[in-house]
Amino acid sequence: MLKGVWGGLLLGLCLWGAGQRVWAANWTVTPVLQWQETWSDNIALAAPGLERSDLVTQLNPGLHVSGQGGRLKANLDALWQVLNYAHGTSANRTLPTLSANGSLELVDKWFYVDGVASMSQQALSPFGPQTTQAANINANNSRVNSYALTPRINGVVGSDLTYDLRYQASQTSTSSSLVTTAQGTNSRTAGWTGGLRWGNASRLFNVAADFSTTSTRFSSGQATTENSLDRVYAYFNPDAHLSFSANVGREYNNGVNSAATPRGSSPTHGVGFNWQPDPRTTISGEHDIRYFGPNDSLSLNHRFRRAALSVAYSRDRTTSQSLLLQNSTSTYYQILSASMTASVPDPVQRDLLVRQVLQSQGLAPNAAPLIGFLSDSILIQRAMNISFAVIGVRNTVTFTASRSNSRTDTVPTLTDVLASYSEISQSNLGLNWAFQVSPYSTLTATLTQTKSDGVGTLGSGTLTRQSAVNILWNSQLGPHSSGSLALRRVNASGSVSGTGGYRESAATATLGYKY
Numbered sequence: 001m002l003k004g005v006w007g008g009l010l011l012g013l014c015l016w017g018a019g020q021r022v023w024a025a026n027w028t029v030t031p032v033l034q035w036q037e038t039w040s041d042n043i044a045l046a047a048p049g050l051e052r053s054d055l056v057t058q059l060n061p062g063l064h065v066s067g068q069g070g071r072l073k074a075n076l077d078a079l080w081q082v083l084n085y086a087h088g089t090s091a092n093r094t095l096p097t098l099s100a101n102g103s104l105e106l107v108d109k110w111f112y113v114d115g116v117a118s119m120s121q122q123a124l125s126p127f128g129p130q131t132t133q134a135a136n137i138n139a140n141n142s143r144v145n146s147y148a149l150t151p152r153i154n155g156v157v158g159s160d161l162t163y164d165l166r167y168q169a170s171q172t173s174t175s176s177s178l179v180t181t182a183q184g185t186n187s188r189t190a191g192w193t194g195g196l197r198w199g200n201a202s203r204l205f206n207v208a209a210d211f212s213t214t215s216t217r218f219s220s221g222q223a224t225t226e227n228s229l230d231r232v233y234a235y236f237n238p239d240a241h242l243s244f245s246a247n248v249g250r251e252y253n254n255g256v257n258s259a260a261t262p263r264g265s266s267p268t269h270g271v272g273f274n275w276q277p278d279p280r281t282t283i284s285g286e287h288d289i290r291y292f293g294p295n296d297s298l299s300l301n302h303r304f305r306r307a308a309l310s311v312a313y314s315r316d317r318t319t320s321q322s323l324l325l326q327n328s329t330s331t332y333y334q335i336l337s338a339s340m341t342a343s344v345p346d347p348v349q350r351d352l353l354v355r356q357v358l359q360s361q362g363l364a365p366n367a368a369p370l371i372g373f374l375s376d377s378i379l380i381q382r383a384m385n386i387s388f389a390v391i392g393v394r395n396t397v398t399f400t401a402s403r404s405n406s407r408t409d410t411v412p413t414l415t416d417v418l419a420s421y422s423e424i425s426q427s428n429l430g431l432n433w434a435f436q437v438s439p440y441s442t443l444t445a446t447l448t449q450t451k452s453d454g455v456g457t458l459g460s461g462t463l464t465r466q467s468a469v470n471i472l473w474n475s476q477l478g479p480h481s482s483g484s485l486a487l488r489r490v491n492a493s494g495s496v497s498g499t500g501g502y503r504e505s506a507a508t509a510t511l512g513y514k515y
Contacts, residue, residue, distance in 0.1 A: 027067035031515045032079075034060035038135040040506040043085070045129040045136055045492075047502055055086040056135040074102035081134045091137050095121065110155055117147040124174075124374050126426055126452035127464050129492065129502065136504075142174040142374065160203075165194040173219075174374060186219035186376065187319065199235065206235040216319065218376050225378055227317075228252045229290075231268065245272040245286075253291050266291045280304075292317055292380050292409060306391045315382045317409065319375075378409040400430040421454035441475040464494035477511075484510045 036058040043054040062079035081095040098119035105112050121141045123130050128140030152166035169190045191214030199206025213228040231249030238244075249268045270288030277283075280303040288295040293315075300311040383404040390397045407423045431447045449467045467490070474484040486508040493501040 030064040032062040034512040036510045038508040042504040045502045057084045071105040076100040095134050111153050114150040119145050146172040162197050189216045208233040226254050241276045243274045308389045310387045312385045318379050379406050380409050381406045394436040396434045398432040403427040425453045427451045444472045446470040466492040480514050482512045
């Protein structure tokens, strides 16, 4: 098997090449080149009195590939950030970022192979500096390489029976020239999932069954974690817009370490509903009892005439790997694109502008925002996310709020942050204002605040706070060129690991060229 994210990238390029040769498709291949200058009065995010200013020059070559053919769909965004520091060369480095996904239909409407690969910068600990800026010298950041390959079959027997079977192999690893410990996540996961469903939306009753079995191995040397879950479902559909469900099953798990969630086999059961009263509103929820207790999900999505509301709550078993690989609806690209929909209605122009803004910040378009910290263990996590956007003719205002609580469900490693904290809570608030200055220029202002709280052996109530103000002006300078100017101010306080708190003011100028 090809190793690491470069194996995923090579596989994606091979599939892309095959698609070019075998299947007719519309492909877009866009090389990009950026020159960027960043000045910071605290380049290493040091504590007060230890600040050091620096000027950082970046040359960022990149590539965007997208296409869709009769049997192949693929997207790839790659950016290489080559950083050079004016005051000392020891921190000079190259930071690659990658986001790629594709789906290949090998047998018509039956056998598919899906793949995803990513390379991004993530925070190791929630109690260290949280930054996505490549120019900062931040020992709390590590490069994370992830990929997953999923062959699957989907089919229909007769008019009412559908089936699905898939196998997924995934791997995540961390590496950083600035990190001297092994803290992070290095794991491999493999497993089967499948299901049968009999019935259709017009029937009053439907039945279904599914199964999953996964095996996760961490490089820390702890025992391989295995989990399997088998369930049968009954569905009641009183009308085309409302559905209720109930399920019973059995679960096996060998990876837990507490008396509250003993290892072995245990029964499961649950109920759920899905309601779509009109095309603009969807409400769904599910409540299951599993080996770790309640497994819940609740979501509400509603579109007003010039606004959109999204609310989601979940409590589930997860890993850092699955959080990095999941097909999130809150990627950097989607968040920024949604905020600019009203001010930049043309989809082609909006796509170009969104990619320019993300590239100026060194962010992969299909990457999700920071997950807060990396853990080499199974997590039980509660999460709440709220977003509300008000869309005007030239102005778009977006409010976001989130909160999560995580605890480990397996024995953490000595370098895992959860080895020192029994629970970690994180909250985030964000306010974004985007103003379309002209058909070619956009002004964006963002206020964010993050808070992390941990309880454990290092003390009760460890707390850090970080607030940031970002102002970005971006303009199309010519048919193929663009420019931007970004200003930021960051203030972190509390028990920020390694600093005890810090402040930073910075400015970044970017010139970009798209071939």
